[in-house]
Structures are given as C-alpha cells and as structure tokens.
Amino acid sequence: MFARSLRGLFLLLFLALAGCAGSRSAGSETTVYLVRHGEKDLAPGLTDPLLTPAGEQRALALRDELGQRRIxxxxxxxxxxxxxxxxxxxxxxxxxxLVYSAKDQAALAAQIRRDYAGKAVLVVGHSNTILEMVEALGAARPVSSIADAAHDYLLEVRVPAAGSPTATARRYGAPSPK
Known part of the structure; x- marks a missing residue:
C-alpha cells in the first residue's frame, strides 16, 4: 500500500515538473510585429499629417490582422x-x-527583450525605421528596403530565448501601389 502511494506521489511530481518545463519552453520566444503607419495626407507643408481614408482603412486591417493575437x-x-x-x-x-523614440532603436529593442520576453508586441514606425528595428532586434532584414508608397508590410521578428532571431515579411490590408 505504501509503495503504491509512493509511486502515485512520484507520478504526480513528474507530471507537475513536466508541465512546468513545457510551459517554460512554449513561452520562451518573443514575437515582435512591425508595421509602418497607414497612408498619410501628402499635402505640402504639413508637419504632422493625419491618415487619409486609405490609411484609416489600413488601421482597421491591422486591427483585423492582429486582433486575435495575444499582443x-x-x-x-x-x-x-x-x-x-x-x-x-x-x-x-x-x-x-507606449510612445518610443525612433531615434533610439537599441533602447526599444532592449526594453522589449527585458520587459516582454516570451510575449508578442507591436511596433509601429516609419518606412525608414522599421527595418532598422528588425536589425536592432538581431535579425536580418527580410526585405532590402521599404518604398515610400509601401504601407502594407507586416514584418514579424521571432526572438528565441536562445539562438538567432529571424524575420519574415508579408503583406496585410489593401495592396500598396507599386
């Protein structure tokens, strides 16, 4: 009887430890989504332009694309x-x-690694900053450049707890003009 109870106790202990190890490895990868802002008003002289109707639609497409993710x-x-x-x-x-400075990509990358390890975050920037952010996270650029008219890239950087980060690029929302 004692031996059976002891085996049951060891089985419970083994299952508990296996569950802890499994949950630790499952949450060890950080995912960073990066997008450029939606289409902006191009009227001359605007220092901080608003989104156009197409940009507002892109914002809704981003919500639909990432709204089911655990950001x-x-x-x-x-x-x-x-x-x-x-x-x-x-x-x-x-x-x-949370507002960040596009001039300090390294600080944001460090903050994400430190405060959001094992989680998913979204970074919204500009055509001249999101590829630099990919590099700040330690991954190679998934595309060589982002054209000024391209607003439809959704970059995804996966940062494992151990190993090298990787980045992929896909499109979301309405296609940007070529």
Missing part, C-alpha cells in the same frame, strides 16, 4: 499617423500604446 504591448512613435494606425487595435485589445 502584450503596442509601441508607437509620437506622430498623429502612427497613433491613428494603432488606435483601432489598441481599443480592441484594451491597451494603451
């Missing part, structure tokens, strides 16, 4: 167009976007 944080630069791009997704996920 832990949303980072945006401090411009009207980036904040408007994340607004529908932030509302859906009940998250307050």
């Amino acid at each position: 832990a944080a949303i980072f945006t630069t401090d411009t009207k167009r980036t904040r408007a791009t994340v607004a529908p997704l932030a509302a859906k996920l009940s998250l307050t976007p």
Whole structure:
C-alpha cells in the first residue's frame, strides 16, 4: 500500500515538473510585429499629417490582422499617423500604446527583450525605421528596403530565448501601389 502511494506521489511530481518545463519552453520566444503607419495626407507643408481614408482603412486591417493575437504591448512613435494606425487595435485589445523614440532603436529593442520576453508586441514606425528595428532586434532584414508608397508590410521578428532571431515579411490590408 505504501509503495503504491509512493509511486502515485512520484507520478504526480513528474507530471507537475513536466508541465512546468513545457510551459517554460512554449513561452520562451518573443514575437515582435512591425508595421509602418497607414497612408498619410501628402499635402505640402504639413508637419504632422493625419491618415487619409486609405490609411484609416489600413488601421482597421491591422486591427483585423492582429486582433486575435495575444499582443502584450503596442509601441508607437509620437506622430498623429502612427497613433491613428494603432488606435483601432489598441481599443480592441484594451491597451494603451507606449510612445518610443525612433531615434533610439537599441533602447526599444532592449526594453522589449527585458520587459516582454516570451510575449508578442507591436511596433509601429516609419518606412525608414522599421527595418532598422528588425536589425536592432538581431535579425536580418527580410526585405532590402521599404518604398515610400509601401504601407502594407507586416514584418514579424521571432526572438528565441536562445539562438538567432529571424524575420519574415508579408503583406496585410489593401495592396500598396507599386
């Protein structure tokens, strides 16, 4: 009787430890989604342009694309167009976007690695910053450049707890003009 109880106890202990090990490895990869802001008003002289109707539609497409993901944080630069791009997704996920400086990609990469390890985050930036952010996270650029008219890239960087980060590029929402 004692031996059977002891075997049962060891079995429970083994299952508990196996469950802990499994949950640790499952959450060890950080996923960073990167997008450029939606289409902006190109009228001359605007210092901080708003989104156009196409940009507003892209913001809704981003919400639809990432709204079912477990996004832990949303980072945006401090411009009207980036904040408007994340607004529908932030509302859906009940998250307050965090403002970062596009001039310090290394600081944001370090913050993501430190504070959001094993989680998913979204970074919204600009055509001249999101590829640099991929590199700051340690991955190679999945595309060589992002054209000024291209607003439909969704970059995904996977940062494993051990090993090298990888990045992929896909498109979302309405295709940008070529």
